[in-house]
Amino acid sequence: MKKFICLLLIACAIIPLLVACANGANTVVTTEPTKGDDTPVTTEPITTEYVELPELPEDADYDGYEFLILVSGNYKSNDFEASEDASDIIGQAIWRRNVMLAEKMGVNIANKDIIKFGSSTGSGSGFQAMQQSYTTNSFDYDMCMIGSFDAGVIAYSGYAADLNTLPYVDLERSWWDQRANEELQILGKMFYTTGDISICDNLVTHCLLFNKELIAEDSNLNSPYELVREGKWTYDTMAAEVAKVSVDVNADDKMDYQDKFGLLTWNDSVVAALASAGNKICAINDEGKIEITFYNDRLETLADKYAAMVFDSQTAFNYQYNISQSNWNTYRNSMFRESRCLYYMQTLSAVSTFRDDNLDFGIVPYPKLNEDQENYHSLVNAYHGQFVMVPIFMEDENRTGAVVEALAYEGNQILTPAYFEKTLVGREMRDEDSAEMLYVIFDNRVYDVGLIYNVGNLKNILINFVNNRTNNIASQWKTYEKSATRVEKDINEKLSKITD
Numbered sequence: 001m002k003k004f005i006c007l008l009l010i011a012c013a014i015i016p017l018l019v020a021c022a023n024g025a026n027t028v029v030t031t032e033p034t035k036g037d038d039t040p041v042t043t044e045p046i047t048t049e050y051v052e053l054p055e056l057p058e059d060a061d062y063d064g065y066e067f068l069i070l071v072s073g074n075y076k077s078n079d080f081e082a083s084e085d086a087s088d089i090i091g092q093a094i095w096r097r098n099v100m101l102a103e104k105m106g107v108n109i110a111n112k113d114i115i116k117f118g119s120s121t122g123s124g125s126g127f128q129a130m131q132q133s134y135t136t137n138s139f140d141y142d143m144c145m146i147g148s149f150d151a152g153v154i155a156y157s158g159y160a161a162d163l164n165t166l167p168y169v170d171l172e173r174s175w176w177d178q179r180a181n182e183e184l185q186i187l188g189k190m191f192y193t194t195g196d197i198s199i200c201d202n203l204v205t206h207c208l209l210f211n212k213e214l215i216a217e218d219s220n221l222n223s224p225y226e227l228v229r230e231g232k233w234t235y236d237t238m239a240a241e242v243a244k245v246s247v248d249v250n251a252d253d254k255m256d257y258q259d260k261f262g263l264l265t266w267n268d269s270v271v272a273a274l275a276s277a278g279n280k281i282c283a284i285n286d287e288g289k290i291e292i293t294f295y296n297d298r299l300e301t302l303a304d305k306y307a308a309m310v311f312d313s314q315t316a317f318n319y320q321y322n323i324s325q326s327n328w329n330t331y332r333n334s335m336f337r338e339s340r341c342l343y344y345m346q347t348l349s350a351v352s353t354f355r356d357d358n359l360d361f362g363i364v365p366y367p368k369l370n371e372d373q374e375n376y377h378s379l380v381n382a383y384h385g386q387f388v389m390v391p392i393f394m395e396d397e398n399r400t401g402a403v404v405e406a407l408a409y410e411g412n413q414i415l416t417p418a419y420f421e422k423t424l425v426g427r428e429m430r431d432e433d434s435a436e437m438l439y440v441i442f443d444n445r446v447y448d449v450g451l452i453y454n455v456g457n458l459k460n461i462l463i464n465f466v467n468n469r470t471n472n473i474a475s476q477w478k479t480y481e482k483s484a485t486r487v488e489k490d491i492n493e494k495l496s497k498i499t500d
Helices: 002-011 090-107 125-135 148-157 176-183 211-219 223-231 235-242 270-276 295-310 325-337 348-355 397-424 432-443 459-468 473-499
Strands: 028-032 045-052 065-071 107-113 143-147 206-211 260-265 283-285 290-292 316-318 341-347 363-364 388-390
Touching: 065 125, 090 107, 090 397, 090 432, 107 397, 125 143, 125 148, 143 148, 143 397, 148 473, 176 283, 206 211, 206 270, 206 348, 223 235, 223 363, 223 432, 235 260, 235 341, 235 397, 260 295, 260 325, 270 295, 270 459, 290 473, 295 316, 295 459, 295 473, 325 341, 325 348, 341 348, 348 363, 348 397, 363 432, 397 432, 459 473
Parallel strands: 065 107, 065 143, 260 316, 260 341
Antiparallel strands: 028 045, 143 388, 206 341, 206 363, 283 290
């Protein structure tokens, strides 16, 4: 990730692709300094650069085999479907990757897209498709990109293979997300993960967008870039900045979507706030099992700070309050475009919406709970997320593993660089400060298994807190605790049976 960003800033272009050897082995590139007449300069040492390459079969040729990928989930993101005539940079990258695999491995990448908003529920369309393949012992799909909630149920139902055991797949390589591997591995098994094989995990990572123009116009406002760098970007600091912006634009003595606010937000932002404070609904414990980590002193402190900032209707606007869902996009996008909000709680998917405008905006992570917190944490949204899974029944596990690894590697070379280019480049600018912030965001992402497995519906405590605008989290926890603990135990038992 850091290499990508540095090259972007130096070259001001799409990251150059690394040249791979035909046999897929690691290669050594040596360069020797020369004089103007091409005579080697013997007084300077020869430099050596090691290029990381996947270990794939040397003679891989699958004779035009159609490698079918099932793509499902709540968010319209398909990283395997594109045409030669794709006009956008991401579509072009997907097409080039597909062509690359056809040329190198003789495999044609195809996909079945069953993405539909609200379809990944735990028993949704992705789950049903994999369940059908399992019960009929068929080879319907070679690989799947499954919505988070369905992925969790598929895992403990025994329909997915352990990616750790798949031939040629090496999850320790840089093109796989090591944070995902750390936070999603249960009892030593990896039933689903992500990485450069897809950009969906990037798109659904939570962040804050902010209006640079408003900060430039008001000397009382501070640069969040500098606050992040100094480790001072906390909820108290952000609340103080938000409180400085409140303008009744149309002078009608009420604050609504036509006015100017310090913060634009929505209900689910509170879940991202939980992660940003270094907390999770559930985590993987030392035994490799799911453990509820939801309720503690940090949660209560966060709730107080979050409420003080977000529940002030004079300086913060929640577009889900008193506005029909059909108007959400219209109101929130116009407010940000028209410089009527300083900070906008969003996911990185929103960046492309505004990069084509003339709006000068930046990207920063959610704040820390306090300055004692070591890192900034950014949640990968579970509702919109997708994960790589492989059905447990495979016609040819060597072919499956080789193609999955090749897709991830070529994604590292082609797709991820295209995503960064699209994210960082606007109509007339390249946002170098936001490039630095993306490094901070991606280096400390959070995958919450409590959300993925929907353990005890504990997320509802947070949503109720925001909906009711009353800090009654402690009493709600008492209501939910017993049932959540039962669900935690049940899921662990199901996963234990599969991994035995």
